[in-house]
Amino acid sequence: MSNSAAIIDTRALTKVYGGSKRSKRALDQLTLSVQQGEIFGYLGPNGAGKTTTIKLLLDLIRPTSGSSTLFGMDARANSMDIRKRIGYLPGDLNLWAGQTGKQIIRYYARVRGMSSVPYADELAQRLEFDPSKKIRAYSTGNRRKLGLILALMHKPDLLILDEPTSGLDPLVQQTFVELMREAQTNGQTVFLSSHVLSEVQAICDRVAILREGQLQAVRDVGQLTHTDFRWITLRFDRPQPISLIADVSGVSNVEADGDTLKLRLTNDFDPLLRALNGVYVKDICVLEPTLEEIFLTFYGGNGQSTHNGTTTQANDEVKS
Amino acid sequence: MTGVIFAETLRRSWKTALWWGLAIGSLAFMQVAIIQDVTLIQQTASIMESLPPFVLQMFGSSGDLAFLATPDGYLALRFFGFVLLVFAFYSVIAGMNVTANDEEAGILDSFLSLPAARWKLIIEKVLAYVLLTILVLLMTLVCLLAGIALAPAIEYNVPNIILATLNLLPSMLVVLTFTVFAAALFRRKSAVIAVSAAFVVGSYFLNVFASAASGTIFSQLDLLSFFHYYNSADIMMNGLSVVNVSILVITSVILIVLAIWRFQRRDVGV
Numbered sequence: 001m002s003n004s005a006a007i008i009d010t011r012a013l014t015k016v017y018g019g020s021k022r023s024k025r026a027l028d029q030l031t032l033s034v035q036q037g038e039i040f041g042y043l044g045p046n047g048a049g050k051t052t053t054i055k056l057l058l059d060l061i062r063p064t065s066g067s068s069t070l071f072g073m074d075a076r077a078n079s080m081d082i083r084k085r086i087g088y089l090p091g092d093l094n095l096w097a098g099q100t101g102k103q104i105i106r107y108y109a110r111v112r113g114m115s116s117v118p119y120a121d122e123l124a125q126r127l128e129f130d131p132s133k134k135i136r137a138y139s140t141g142n143r144r145k146l147g148l149i150l151a152l153m154h155k156p157d158l159l160i161l162d163e164p165t166s167g168l169d170p171l172v173q174q175t176f177v178e179l180m181r182e183a184q185t186n187g188q189t190v191f192l193s194s195h196v197l198s199e200v201q202a203i204c205d206r207v208a209i210l211r212e213g214q215l216q217a218v219r220d221v222g223q224l225t226h227t228d229f230r231w232i233t234l235r236f237d238r239p240q241p242i243s244l245i246a247d248v249s250g251v252s253n254v255e256a257d258g259d260t261l262k263l264r265l266t267n268d269f270d271p272l273l274r275a276l277n278g279v280y281v282k283d284i285c286v287l288e289p290t291l292e293e294i295f296l297t298f299y300g301g302n303g304q305s306t307h308n309g310t311t312t313q314a315n316d317e318v319k320s
Numbered sequence: 321m322t323g324v325i326f327a328e329t330l331r332r333s334w335k336t337a338l339w340w341g342l343a344i345g346s347l348a349f350m351q352v353a354i355i356q357d358v359t360l361i362q363q364t365a366s367i368m369e370s371l372p373p374f375v376l377q378m379f380g381s382s383g384d385l386a387f388l389a390t391p392d393g394y395l396a397l398r399f400f401g402f403v404l405l406v407f408a409f410y411s412v413i414a415g416m417n418v419t420a421n422d423e424e425a426g427i428l429d430s431f432l433s434l435p436a437a438r439w440k441l442i443i444e445k446v447l448a449y450v451l452l453t454i455l456v457l458l459m460t461l462v463c464l465l466a467g468i469a470l471a472p473a474i475e476y477n478v479p480n481i482i483l484a485t486l487n488l489l490p491s492m493l494v495v496l497t498f499t500v501f502a503a504a505l506f507r508r509k510s511a512v513i514a515v516s517a518a519f520v521v522g523s524y525f526l527n528v529f530a531s532a533a534s535g536t537i538f539s540q541l542d543l544l545s546f547f548h549y550y551n552s553a554d555i556m557m558n559g560l561s562v563v564n565v566s567i568l569v570i571t572s573v574i575l576i577v578l579a580i581w582r583f584q585r586r587d588v589g590v
Binding site: 017055058060061062080081084086088090092093094095096098099107108110111112113147149160270 | 322325328425426427428429430431432433434435436437483585586587588589590
C-alpha cells in the first residue's frame with residue numbers, strides 16, 4: 001500500500017544480521033504503512049522481528065536492503081529531524097543505575113531542547129510514579145512507567161512503543177490505554193509492538209502480524225478478533241454428554257471431564273448458549289487463545305488463511 | 321542541544337575524577353614529602369647505577385645518572401617515570417564511558433532515539449573527559465606542590481614539574497581516544513577493554529624493549545609507542561617537546577575522527 005500521507009512507510013525493508021556463514025534474516029521484505037492518528041499494533045511472537053523493525057525506523061541499525069520513511073522523510077538521511085518528533089519506549093529499558101528518575105527526565109528533556117517538562121509531572125502523577133528514587137531502586141514496573149514518561153513527555157507526533165505494558169500492573173495498564181486514547185485524540189500516531197493479543201485488541205485500530213521476519217497480514221482489529229477463537233470450559237450440576245454440544249456451529253475439540261465440558265469455540269456464542277438451553281450451567285470459563293494458537297488457526301503452514309472456509313493470500317493487503 | 325551531553329558528563333563524573341586526582345596526588349605527595357635531604361636522593365641514584373640501561377628505561381629514566389642524582393631526576397624516576405601507566409588506566413575507564421559502557425548496558429538504544437547525533441555524543445563526551453583529565457592532573461599537581469613545600473631543604477625545578485605534569489595530558493588523550501575508537505570498532509565491552517589494555521601495556525613494553533635493543537633495527541620500534549613521545553626525564557631536563565606533544569595530539573585527533581566515522585556507520589545496540 002502506498003500512501004503519501006503515511007506517517008510510517010517501509011518498502012521491502014530487510015535486515016540480515018551476521019556474516020555470510022552465520023547470517024540471520026531478522027526482517028524480510030517488510031512493506032508497511034501506518035497512517036496519521038492511527039494506533040497501530042505490531043504483533044508477533046518473540047523473535048519475529050518486531051524490535052528489529054523499530055530499531056530500523058529509529059536508525060539505530062541500518063537496513064541490509066529496502067528503505068523506510070517517517071513523516072515522508074528518509075529514516076536514515078533525516079534521522080535527526082525524525083527523532084525530534086518521536087517518543088520511543090524500548091522493550092527492555094535500561095538507564096543509568098545511579099541516577100534518579102527525575103535526573104533522567106530532566107536530562108532527556110534538555111537533550112530535546114526543553115527547559116521544563118510540566119507534562120512529565122502530570123504523567124508521573126497519573127502513573128503513580130515517584131521520580132525521586134534512583135534507577136537501581138525501581139521495580140520493573142516502575143522502570144516501564146519511567147520509560148512511558150520519557151516517551152510521552154514531549155507530546156511527540158509519533159509514539160513507538162516496544163512491548164509497552166510488559167511489567168505494568170492492571171491498573172496502570174488501564175491508565176496506559178487512556179493515555180493512548182488521549183494521544184490519538186490529539187492527532188498523535190502510535191506504533192506499538194506486542195506479543196499480547198488482548199493488549200492489541202484493547203488499544204489498536206489496525207494490526208500487522210509478523211512471523212519469522214515476514215509480514216503475514218495487516219488487518220483491522222475487529223477483523224482479527226472475529227477470526228480468532230476461545231477455549232471454553234463449561235461446568236454443569238451433573239456430567240453431560242459430549243453430544244450435547246458436539247454439533248453446534250463453531251464448536252470443536254470437545255472433551256468431557258466429570259461435570260465439565262471443554263471445547264473450542266469459533267465465532268459467536270449464541271449457537272452454544274442456545275444448545276445449553278434447559279441444562280443447568282454452574283460456571284463458564286473463557287480463555288483467550290495464545291498468539292501462537294491464533295497463528296496456527298489463521299494461517300496454515302503454507303502461509304494461507306483457511307479460516308471460515310475461505311482461502312486468502314496471507315499478506316494480501318500488503319501486496320495490493 | 322549543544323553542550324547538554326558535555327555538561328551532564330561533567331556532572332556525573334567530576335567526583336570520580338577528583339578521587340583519581342587525590343589518589344595519584346597522594347602518591348606524588350609521599351614521593352616528595354618523605355625525602356627531606358639530597359643525600360637520600362644521591363643514594364638512590366647510586367643504587368640505580370648498577371642496573372642495566374633497559375631496566376632504568378622501565379622506570380622512565382634517560383640513563384643519565386648525574387641527572388638521577390638531582391631532585392628533579394629523582395622525581396622523574398620515582399614518579400613521572402611510571403605514573404603514566406596509572407593514568408592510562410584512568411583514560412581507558414574514561415574512554416569506556418563514552419559509548420562502550422552505555423552500549424553494553426542497553427542504554428544507547430534509548431538515548432539515541434533522542435535528537436542527539438552520534439558524532440555529537442562522542443565529541444561532547446570526549447571533551448568532557450578531556451576536561452576531567454585536566455582536573456585529575458591539576459589535583460595531582462597540587463598534591464605534588466604541597467609535598468615539595470614540606471621539603472624546603474630540597475630545590476626542585478617547579479616550572480619543569482608543572483610542565484611534566486601537563487605533559488601527561490597528550491599521552492592520556494591518545495589512550496582515551498584509542499579506547500573510544502576501539503569501542504566504535506567492537507560492540508563488546510570485554511573486547512574494548514582487552515584491546516585498550518593491550519595497547520597501553522604493549523606500548524610500554526615496546527618502548528622498554530626498543531631501548532634495550534639500542535643499536536639494532538628494533539631500537540626504532542619505540543617510535544610506535546606513545547611512551548616514547550611522553551619521555552618524562554627529558555622534560556624534567558629540557559622542558560616540553562612541542563614536536564612530541566604535536567604528534568600525540570594529532571594522533572588523538574585522527575583516532576577520534578576514525579571513531580566517529582565508524583560509529584556513524586554501524587548498528588548500535590545489537
